[in-house]
Amino acid sequence: MLQQLPALVVLLAVLLMAGTAYAVGRARARYGIKAPATSGHPDFERAFRVQMNTLEACMMFLPLLWLATHFGLGGWAGLAGLVWVFGRVWYALAYLKEASKREGGFALSALALVAVLLLAAFGTLRALLGG
Amino acid sequence: MLQQLPALVVLLAVLLMAGTAYAVGRARARYGIKAPATSGHPDFERAFRVQMNTLEACMMFLPLLWLATHFGLGGWAGLAGLVWVFGRVWYALAYLKEASKREGGFALSALALVAVLLLAAFGTLRALLGG
């Protein structure tokens, strides 16, 4: 079952992206900020930044999760991935309230990202060296 | 052959991203908006927003397509993916003309995204439960 964790983490990451996109749409409506504008009210701008930061984070995290899983380290990568998702949700909810509150979730997800990076790098090097 | 549909959909999604990036470059040249600026003329701003929205959409869609395919549901996911691509192309072309026209393509691609999400979630849960 641990081997299927990465798939669950991918699902959660996509739901997180959908959630941050939804928050932008809601802020767009609430503050009357018409597309394609991406500024006009601090609450909207924070929501927009949360969405973009989440996108950036997923773009680094998901390929590493895939690599680590490909090289047979999906159990560990999946566990680190759950921590990463938790950190990103914390980050998003805190940042939506106030920009200065985003540090904790950011740090936790960064740690989890480094863990998945190390797993992916270990798997890649082991394969490159024919281990 | 249906099993290879997801690969075709990935290719089309990348070509769509390339097309939206090209539209931004063309608008940049036409309206004399020098990088790194991302504002200055409504036509450019819409083109830029189309590119970013397409990127966000791909970042949610492609991992789900991959998951559903991984769990043996590539035929269905590929068919939903073709609908998704069609919706996104419609969205992009309509939005490039006028922001208010983007709803139809957005709704269609959102429906297709939900279909692929359900397939990916079904495959993941079935694997998690050892089915």
Place this chain on the structure above:
Amino acid sequence: MLQQLPALVVLLAVLLMAGTAYAVGRARARYGIKAPATSGHPDFERAFRVQMNTLEACMMFLPLLWLATHFGLGGWAGLAGLVWVFGRVWYALAYLKEASKREGGFALSALALVAVLLLAAFGTLRALLGG
């Protein structure tokens, strides 16, 4: 060993994204541009644009690399991928200094992207046609 090149390229692409995110954070601190703002100083704005362009580029490149590798063309795709990474690093470093200097790295990485696109398209068509 050539077959493991794509994994190495994925790692390098993620490190490149991390590097461009770091450059944005550093510019944010240096010029006192508080999140969620994404403008306020030309150096910051270039760093931010480098990060976003890198993200866009990865979002097109990585799925194609994955496709080409999936269809047994990972050696060639990996070699083209190394050129792509080199082009993107060149692009990022040049653009951080001056927007007009970004052309060379952009052109090289675009060529490498087209190479991986052709490999991915060849692999996909061969599989679709049952070859």
